[in-house]
Amino acid sequence: MxxxxxxxxxxxxxxxxxxxxxxxxxxxxxxxxxxxxxxxxxxxxxxxxxxxxxxxxxxxxVGFIITGYNEDGTLRFYPLGKINSKVPPAKVVFIGENKITGVIGIKPIHLQSKEEKGRSMSYSEYCIDIGSNSKDETKEVVRLGDYAVFDTKFGDFGRGLVKGxxxxxxxxxxxxxxxxxxxxxxxxxxxxxxxxxxxxxxxxxxxxxxxxxxxxxxxxxxxxxxxxxxxxxxxxxxxxxxxxxxxxxxxxxxxxxxxxxxxxxxxxxxxxxxxxxxxxxxxxxxxxxxxxxxxxxxxxxxxxxxxxxxxxxxxxxxxxxxxxxxxxxxxxx
CATH class of the missing domain: 3.40.630.10 (Zn peptidases)
Incomplete structure:
Protein backbone atom coordinates (compact mmCIF):
# COMPACT_ATOMS: atom_id res chain seq x y z
CA MET A 1 0.00 0.00 0.00
CA VAL A 62 6.41 17.91 10.83
CA GLY A 63 9.62 16.91 12.56
CA PHE A 64 12.79 18.34 14.05
CA ILE A 65 16.16 19.76 13.07
CA ILE A 66 19.39 19.31 15.06
CA THR A 67 20.72 22.67 16.24
CA GLY A 68 23.51 21.90 18.69
CA TYR A 69 25.55 19.51 20.84
CA ASN A 70 25.60 19.28 24.62
CA GLU A 71 28.81 18.40 26.47
CA ASP A 72 27.39 15.04 27.58
CA GLY A 73 26.76 13.96 23.98
CA THR A 74 23.06 14.73 23.85
CA LEU A 75 21.62 16.96 21.13
CA ARG A 76 19.73 20.22 21.04
CA PHE A 77 16.92 20.47 18.49
CA TYR A 78 14.04 22.60 17.25
CA PRO A 79 10.72 21.76 15.58
CA LEU A 80 10.16 21.96 11.82
CA GLY A 81 6.46 22.78 11.62
CA LYS A 82 3.98 23.13 14.44
CA ILE A 83 4.46 20.43 17.07
CA ASN A 84 3.05 21.20 20.49
CA SER A 85 5.89 21.13 23.03
CA LYS A 86 3.88 18.62 25.11
CA VAL A 87 4.21 15.99 22.36
CA PRO A 88 7.97 15.18 22.08
CA PRO A 89 9.06 13.98 25.56
CA ALA A 90 10.09 10.30 25.75
CA LYS A 91 9.39 9.71 22.05
CA VAL A 92 11.81 7.70 19.92
CA VAL A 93 13.12 9.39 16.76
CA PHE A 94 15.32 8.59 13.79
CA ILE A 95 18.03 11.15 13.01
CA GLY A 96 19.36 11.85 9.53
CA GLU A 97 19.74 9.60 6.50
CA ASN A 98 21.45 6.91 8.59
CA LYS A 99 18.43 6.75 10.93
CA ILE A 100 20.42 7.09 14.14
CA THR A 101 18.04 6.17 16.98
CA GLY A 102 17.43 8.81 19.62
CA VAL A 103 15.15 9.30 22.61
CA ILE A 104 13.81 12.75 23.42
CA GLY A 105 14.77 13.37 27.03
CA ILE A 106 13.04 15.41 29.72
CA LYS A 107 13.77 15.91 33.40
CA PRO A 108 12.02 13.10 35.35
CA ILE A 109 8.78 14.17 37.03
CA HIS A 110 10.11 13.40 40.54
CA LEU A 111 13.00 15.84 39.99
CA GLN A 112 10.86 18.67 38.64
CA SER A 113 10.09 21.67 40.82
CA LYS A 114 6.52 22.61 41.66
CA GLU A 115 6.75 25.41 39.08
CA GLU A 116 8.01 23.02 36.40
CA LYS A 117 5.22 20.53 37.10
CA GLY A 118 2.63 23.27 36.66
CA ARG A 119 3.67 24.37 33.17
CA SER A 120 4.52 22.96 29.78
CA MET A 121 8.21 22.38 29.19
CA SER A 122 9.88 24.16 26.27
CA TYR A 123 12.16 22.78 23.57
CA SER A 124 15.14 24.41 25.28
CA GLU A 125 14.57 22.05 28.23
CA TYR A 126 14.62 18.89 26.10
CA CYS A 127 17.47 16.98 24.52
CA ILE A 128 17.86 14.00 22.21
CA ASP A 129 19.83 11.15 23.74
CA ILE A 130 21.53 8.83 21.22
CA GLY A 131 23.45 6.79 23.81
CA SER A 132 26.65 8.77 23.27
CA ASN A 133 29.15 9.51 26.05
CA SER A 134 30.57 12.79 24.74
CA LYS A 135 30.13 15.66 22.34
CA ASP A 136 33.01 14.38 20.19
CA GLU A 137 31.44 10.94 19.92
CA THR A 138 28.11 12.44 18.86
CA LYS A 139 29.77 14.66 16.25
CA GLU A 140 31.05 11.53 14.51
CA VAL A 141 27.53 10.33 13.67
CA VAL A 142 25.21 13.37 13.75
CA ARG A 143 25.68 16.67 11.93
CA LEU A 144 24.17 20.03 12.72
CA GLY A 145 21.22 20.47 10.37
CA ASP A 146 20.33 16.77 10.31
CA TYR A 147 16.59 16.16 10.55
CA ALA A 148 14.77 13.91 13.02
CA VAL A 149 11.41 12.16 12.64
CA PHE A 150 9.26 10.01 14.88
CA ASP A 151 9.93 6.27 14.49
CA THR A 152 6.23 5.30 14.28
CA LYS A 153 5.42 2.35 12.00
CA PHE A 154 2.29 2.14 9.85
CA GLY A 155 -0.25 -0.56 10.68
CA ASP A 156 -3.88 -1.62 10.91
CA PHE A 157 -5.78 -0.21 13.86
CA GLY A 158 -9.21 -1.49 14.80
CA ARG A 159 -11.89 -2.11 12.20
CA GLY A 160 -11.21 -0.24 8.96
CA LEU A 161 -8.68 2.17 10.51
CA VAL A 162 -4.95 2.62 10.07
CA LYS A 163 -2.34 4.31 12.24
CA GLY A 164 0.97 5.85 11.27
Whole structure:
Protein backbone atom coordinates (compact mmCIF):
# COMPACT_ATOMS: atom_id res chain seq x y z
CA MET A 1 0.00 0.00 0.00
CA UNK A 2 1.44 3.37 -1.03
CA UNK A 3 0.22 5.03 2.18
CA UNK A 4 2.27 2.58 4.24
CA UNK A 5 5.39 3.23 2.17
CA UNK A 6 5.03 7.01 2.38
CA UNK A 7 4.08 7.03 6.06
CA UNK A 8 7.14 4.98 7.02
CA UNK A 9 9.49 7.10 4.87
CA UNK A 10 11.10 10.28 6.19
CA UNK A 11 10.54 13.74 4.73
CA UNK A 12 10.40 16.74 7.03
CA UNK A 13 10.21 20.24 5.57
CA UNK A 14 13.26 20.90 3.41
CA UNK A 15 14.25 17.21 3.34
CA UNK A 16 11.57 15.70 1.09
CA UNK A 17 13.94 13.80 -1.24
CA UNK A 18 12.91 10.25 -0.30
CA UNK A 19 9.21 11.08 -0.65
CA UNK A 20 9.81 12.78 -3.98
CA UNK A 21 11.62 9.71 -5.37
CA UNK A 22 8.83 7.33 -4.31
CA UNK A 23 6.10 9.52 -5.77
CA UNK A 24 7.91 10.13 -9.05
CA UNK A 25 8.35 6.40 -9.60
CA UNK A 26 4.67 5.71 -8.88
CA UNK A 27 3.13 8.40 -11.11
CA UNK A 28 5.49 8.76 -14.08
CA UNK A 29 3.70 6.23 -16.31
CA UNK A 30 0.33 7.95 -15.82
CA UNK A 31 1.26 11.52 -16.78
CA UNK A 32 2.55 13.28 -19.89
CA UNK A 33 5.51 14.98 -18.24
CA UNK A 34 7.05 15.67 -14.84
CA UNK A 35 8.99 18.74 -13.77
CA UNK A 36 10.94 19.00 -10.53
CA UNK A 37 11.45 22.70 -9.92
CA UNK A 38 14.25 24.46 -8.03
CA UNK A 39 12.33 24.23 -4.75
CA UNK A 40 11.93 20.47 -5.17
CA UNK A 41 8.20 20.46 -5.99
CA UNK A 42 6.97 17.67 -8.28
CA UNK A 43 4.72 19.09 -11.02
CA UNK A 44 3.05 16.29 -13.01
CA UNK A 45 1.06 17.30 -16.09
CA UNK A 46 -1.84 15.38 -17.67
CA UNK A 47 -2.64 17.35 -20.80
CA UNK A 48 -6.22 18.36 -21.49
CA UNK A 49 -8.36 21.23 -22.74
CA UNK A 50 -9.99 24.24 -21.17
CA UNK A 51 -9.91 24.64 -17.42
CA UNK A 52 -6.42 24.44 -15.90
CA UNK A 53 -6.57 22.67 -12.53
CA UNK A 54 -3.91 22.21 -9.86
CA UNK A 55 -4.54 19.26 -7.58
CA UNK A 56 -2.26 19.80 -4.63
CA UNK A 57 -0.79 17.73 -1.81
CA UNK A 58 2.33 18.45 0.22
CA UNK A 59 5.15 15.98 0.71
CA UNK A 60 6.66 17.30 3.93
CA UNK A 61 5.84 16.25 7.48
CA VAL A 62 6.41 17.91 10.83
CA GLY A 63 9.62 16.91 12.56
CA PHE A 64 12.79 18.34 14.05
CA ILE A 65 16.16 19.76 13.07
CA ILE A 66 19.39 19.31 15.06
CA THR A 67 20.72 22.67 16.24
CA GLY A 68 23.51 21.90 18.69
CA TYR A 69 25.55 19.51 20.84
CA ASN A 70 25.60 19.28 24.62
CA GLU A 71 28.81 18.40 26.47
CA ASP A 72 27.39 15.04 27.58
CA GLY A 73 26.76 13.96 23.98
CA THR A 74 23.06 14.73 23.85
CA LEU A 75 21.62 16.96 21.13
CA ARG A 76 19.73 20.22 21.04
CA PHE A 77 16.92 20.47 18.49
CA TYR A 78 14.04 22.60 17.25
CA PRO A 79 10.72 21.76 15.58
CA LEU A 80 10.16 21.96 11.82
CA GLY A 81 6.46 22.78 11.62
CA LYS A 82 3.98 23.13 14.44
CA ILE A 83 4.46 20.43 17.07
CA ASN A 84 3.05 21.20 20.49
CA SER A 85 5.89 21.13 23.03
CA LYS A 86 3.88 18.62 25.11
CA VAL A 87 4.21 15.99 22.36
CA PRO A 88 7.97 15.18 22.08
CA PRO A 89 9.06 13.98 25.56
CA ALA A 90 10.09 10.30 25.75
CA LYS A 91 9.39 9.71 22.05
CA VAL A 92 11.81 7.70 19.92
CA VAL A 93 13.12 9.39 16.76
CA PHE A 94 15.32 8.59 13.79
CA ILE A 95 18.03 11.15 13.01
CA GLY A 96 19.36 11.85 9.53
CA GLU A 97 19.74 9.60 6.50
CA ASN A 98 21.45 6.91 8.59
CA LYS A 99 18.43 6.75 10.93
CA ILE A 100 20.42 7.09 14.14
CA THR A 101 18.04 6.17 16.98
CA GLY A 102 17.43 8.81 19.62
CA VAL A 103 15.15 9.30 22.61
CA ILE A 104 13.81 12.75 23.42
CA GLY A 105 14.77 13.37 27.03
CA ILE A 106 13.04 15.41 29.72
CA LYS A 107 13.77 15.91 33.40
CA PRO A 108 12.02 13.10 35.35
CA ILE A 109 8.78 14.17 37.03
CA HIS A 110 10.11 13.40 40.54
CA LEU A 111 13.00 15.84 39.99
CA GLN A 112 10.86 18.67 38.64
CA SER A 113 10.09 21.67 40.82
CA LYS A 114 6.52 22.61 41.66
CA GLU A 115 6.75 25.41 39.08
CA GLU A 116 8.01 23.02 36.40
CA LYS A 117 5.22 20.53 37.10
CA GLY A 118 2.63 23.27 36.66
CA ARG A 119 3.67 24.37 33.17
CA SER A 120 4.52 22.96 29.78
CA MET A 121 8.21 22.38 29.19
CA SER A 122 9.88 24.16 26.27
CA TYR A 123 12.16 22.78 23.57
CA SER A 124 15.14 24.41 25.28
CA GLU A 125 14.57 22.05 28.23
CA TYR A 126 14.62 18.89 26.10
CA CYS A 127 17.47 16.98 24.52
CA ILE A 128 17.86 14.00 22.21
CA ASP A 129 19.83 11.15 23.74
CA ILE A 130 21.53 8.83 21.22
CA GLY A 131 23.45 6.79 23.81
CA SER A 132 26.65 8.77 23.27
CA ASN A 133 29.15 9.51 26.05
CA SER A 134 30.57 12.79 24.74
CA LYS A 135 30.13 15.66 22.34
CA ASP A 136 33.01 14.38 20.19
CA GLU A 137 31.44 10.94 19.92
CA THR A 138 28.11 12.44 18.86
CA LYS A 139 29.77 14.66 16.25
CA GLU A 140 31.05 11.53 14.51
CA VAL A 141 27.53 10.33 13.67
CA VAL A 142 25.21 13.37 13.75
CA ARG A 143 25.68 16.67 11.93
CA LEU A 144 24.17 20.03 12.72
CA GLY A 145 21.22 20.47 10.37
CA ASP A 146 20.33 16.77 10.31
CA TYR A 147 16.59 16.16 10.55
CA ALA A 148 14.77 13.91 13.02
CA VAL A 149 11.41 12.16 12.64
CA PHE A 150 9.26 10.01 14.88
CA ASP A 151 9.93 6.27 14.49
CA THR A 152 6.23 5.30 14.28
CA LYS A 153 5.42 2.35 12.00
CA PHE A 154 2.29 2.14 9.85
CA GLY A 155 -0.25 -0.56 10.68
CA ASP A 156 -3.88 -1.62 10.91
CA PHE A 157 -5.78 -0.21 13.86
CA GLY A 158 -9.21 -1.49 14.80
CA ARG A 159 -11.89 -2.11 12.20
CA GLY A 160 -11.21 -0.24 8.96
CA LEU A 161 -8.68 2.17 10.51
CA VAL A 162 -4.95 2.62 10.07
CA LYS A 163 -2.34 4.31 12.24
CA GLY A 164 0.97 5.85 11.27
CA UNK A 165 2.97 9.05 11.19
CA UNK A 166 2.78 11.91 8.69
CA UNK A 167 -0.79 11.32 7.47
CA UNK A 168 -0.63 15.12 7.07
CA UNK A 169 -0.09 14.98 4.21
CA UNK A 170 1.05 11.60 2.91
CA UNK A 171 -2.61 10.63 2.79
CA UNK A 172 -3.19 13.55 0.39
CA UNK A 173 -0.19 12.46 -1.70
CA UNK A 174 -1.68 8.96 -2.03
CA UNK A 175 -5.05 10.34 -3.13
CA UNK A 176 -3.37 12.56 -5.70
CA UNK A 177 -1.39 9.59 -7.04
CA UNK A 178 -4.66 7.65 -7.46
CA UNK A 179 -6.31 10.59 -9.22
CA UNK A 180 -3.46 10.83 -11.74
CA UNK A 181 -4.22 7.28 -12.88
CA UNK A 182 -7.58 8.49 -14.22
CA UNK A 183 -8.33 10.33 -17.47
CA UNK A 184 -10.00 13.75 -17.56
CA UNK A 185 -10.97 16.34 -20.12
CA UNK A 186 -9.52 19.36 -18.31
CA UNK A 187 -5.83 20.29 -18.05
CA UNK A 188 -4.52 18.65 -14.86
CA UNK A 189 -1.40 19.52 -12.91
CA UNK A 190 -0.79 17.15 -10.04
CA UNK A 191 1.52 19.08 -7.74
CA UNK A 192 3.34 17.51 -4.80
CA UNK A 193 4.71 20.49 -2.91
CA UNK A 194 7.53 20.96 -0.41
CA UNK A 195 7.70 22.99 2.80
CA UNK A 196 3.98 23.41 3.48
CA UNK A 197 4.47 22.93 7.21
CA UNK A 198 6.76 25.95 7.43
CA UNK A 199 4.61 28.41 5.47
CA UNK A 200 3.31 26.96 2.17
CA UNK A 201 6.61 27.92 0.53
CA UNK A 202 6.62 25.32 -2.22
CA UNK A 203 3.03 26.06 -3.24
CA UNK A 204 3.78 29.73 -3.91
CA UNK A 205 6.40 28.68 -6.46
CA UNK A 206 4.51 25.86 -8.20
CA UNK A 207 1.22 27.75 -8.47
CA UNK A 208 3.01 30.82 -9.87
CA UNK A 209 4.56 28.51 -12.48
CA UNK A 210 1.30 26.77 -13.45
CA UNK A 211 -1.09 29.75 -13.11
CA UNK A 212 -4.19 27.58 -12.58
CA UNK A 213 -7.85 28.53 -12.89
CA UNK A 214 -8.80 26.19 -10.02
CA UNK A 215 -6.82 24.70 -7.15
CA UNK A 216 -8.00 21.63 -5.23
CA UNK A 217 -6.03 20.98 -2.05
CA UNK A 218 -5.93 17.45 -0.62
CA UNK A 219 -5.13 17.26 3.07
CA UNK A 220 -5.10 15.13 6.17
CA UNK A 221 -6.97 17.41 8.56
CA UNK A 222 -7.49 17.75 12.29
CA UNK A 223 -10.07 15.41 13.80
CA UNK A 224 -11.25 15.83 17.39
CA UNK A 225 -13.89 13.14 17.94
CA UNK A 226 -12.74 12.39 21.47
CA UNK A 227 -14.85 11.79 24.60
CA UNK A 228 -13.68 14.92 26.41
CA UNK A 229 -14.51 17.22 23.48
CA UNK A 230 -18.15 18.30 22.98
CA UNK A 231 -19.64 17.48 19.60
CA UNK A 232 -19.95 21.12 18.54
CA UNK A 233 -16.17 21.53 18.89
CA UNK A 234 -15.32 18.52 16.72
CA UNK A 235 -14.07 19.98 13.47
CA UNK A 236 -14.33 16.60 11.73
CA UNK A 237 -15.14 13.04 12.74
CA UNK A 238 -13.65 9.78 11.50
CA UNK A 239 -15.99 7.66 9.42
CA UNK A 240 -18.26 10.47 8.23
CA UNK A 241 -16.56 10.86 4.85
CA UNK A 242 -14.29 13.49 3.29
CA UNK A 243 -14.34 16.91 4.95
CA UNK A 244 -15.13 19.88 2.71
CA UNK A 245 -13.79 23.21 3.99
CA UNK A 246 -15.57 26.55 3.91
CA UNK A 247 -12.64 28.64 5.16
CA UNK A 248 -9.51 28.48 7.28
CA UNK A 249 -6.87 30.93 8.51
CA UNK A 250 -5.28 31.26 5.06
CA UNK A 251 -8.21 30.94 2.63
CA UNK A 252 -11.84 31.78 2.06
CA UNK A 253 -12.75 29.00 -0.34
CA UNK A 254 -14.78 29.42 -3.51
CA UNK A 255 -18.49 29.15 -2.70
CA UNK A 256 -19.14 28.06 -6.29
CA UNK A 257 -16.69 25.15 -6.14
CA UNK A 258 -17.90 24.29 -2.63
CA UNK A 259 -21.49 24.00 -3.90
CA UNK A 260 -20.43 22.03 -6.99
CA UNK A 261 -18.49 19.51 -4.90
CA UNK A 262 -21.46 18.97 -2.59
CA UNK A 263 -23.74 18.54 -5.60
CA UNK A 264 -21.45 15.83 -6.98
CA UNK A 265 -21.31 14.09 -3.60
CA UNK A 266 -25.11 14.02 -3.37
CA UNK A 267 -25.58 12.85 -6.96
CA UNK A 268 -23.00 10.05 -6.59
CA UNK A 269 -24.13 9.09 -3.04
CA UNK A 270 -20.67 9.77 -1.62
CA UNK A 271 -20.76 10.56 2.12
CA UNK A 272 -19.18 13.85 3.17
CA UNK A 273 -18.99 16.28 6.07
CA UNK A 274 -18.31 19.96 6.44
CA UNK A 275 -15.13 20.90 8.25
CA UNK A 276 -16.52 22.82 11.22
CA UNK A 277 -13.23 24.43 12.21
CA UNK A 278 -11.45 27.40 10.67
CA UNK A 279 -8.12 26.92 12.46
CA UNK A 280 -4.94 26.16 10.56
CA UNK A 281 -4.16 26.68 6.90
CA UNK A 282 -2.74 24.90 3.88
CA UNK A 283 -1.43 25.36 0.34
CA UNK A 284 -4.76 26.84 -0.73
CA UNK A 285 -3.67 30.16 0.73
CA UNK A 286 -0.67 30.24 -1.59
CA UNK A 287 -2.50 28.94 -4.67
CA UNK A 288 -5.27 31.51 -4.66
CA UNK A 289 -2.87 34.42 -4.09
CA UNK A 290 -0.24 33.55 -6.70
CA UNK A 291 -0.04 35.30 -10.08
CA UNK A 292 -3.51 36.38 -11.18
CA UNK A 293 -5.08 34.20 -8.47
CA UNK A 294 -7.25 31.09 -8.64
CA UNK A 295 -10.45 29.70 -7.16
CA UNK A 296 -9.58 27.12 -4.51
CA UNK A 297 -11.17 24.44 -2.37
CA UNK A 298 -9.90 21.94 0.18
CA UNK A 299 -11.09 18.35 0.59
CA UNK A 300 -9.57 16.48 3.52
CA UNK A 301 -9.38 13.11 5.21
CA UNK A 302 -10.01 13.44 8.97
CA UNK A 303 -6.98 12.29 10.99
CA UNK A 304 -6.90 11.95 14.77
CA UNK A 305 -3.85 13.19 16.73
CA UNK A 306 -2.49 15.21 13.82
CA UNK A 307 0.96 16.86 14.16
CA UNK A 308 2.04 14.30 16.74
CA UNK A 309 4.00 11.05 16.66
CA UNK A 310 1.03 9.07 15.34
CA UNK A 311 -2.23 9.65 13.46
CA UNK A 312 -5.32 7.50 12.93
CA UNK A 313 -7.49 7.57 9.80
CA UNK A 314 -10.33 5.63 8.18
CA UNK A 315 -9.64 3.73 4.95
CA UNK A 316 -13.27 4.30 3.96
CA UNK A 317 -12.84 8.07 4.36
CA UNK A 318 -9.69 7.83 2.24
CA UNK A 319 -11.46 5.88 -0.50
CA UNK A 320 -14.48 8.20 -0.51
CA UNK A 321 -12.19 11.23 -0.78
CA UNK A 322 -10.62 9.67 -3.88
CA UNK A 323 -14.06 9.06 -5.38
CA UNK A 324 -15.35 12.56 -4.62
CA UNK A 325 -12.36 14.39 -6.10
CA UNK A 326 -12.31 12.19 -9.23
CA UNK A 327 -16.04 12.66 -9.84
CA UNK A 328 -15.82 16.43 -9.31
CA UNK A 329 -12.89 16.84 -11.71
CA UNK A 330 -14.81 14.89 -14.36
CA UNK A 331 -17.38 17.71 -14.37
CA UNK A 332 -14.70 20.19 -15.49
CA UNK A 333 -14.33 20.58 -19.26
Missing amino acids: LLETLSNASGVSGYEGDIRSIIKEVIEKYVDDIIIDKMGNVIAHKKGNGTKVIIDAHMDE KAFDDRIGCCILAEILKEDFQCDIYGVFNVQEEVGERGAYISSFTVKPDIGIVLEGTVCADMPNIPKYKRGTEIGNGPAISIMDESSLFSSQIFADIIKVANEKSIPYQLRRSVTGGNDGGAIHMSGEGAKVATISVPCRYIHSSVSVASLEDYQNTCKLVIEYIRTLG
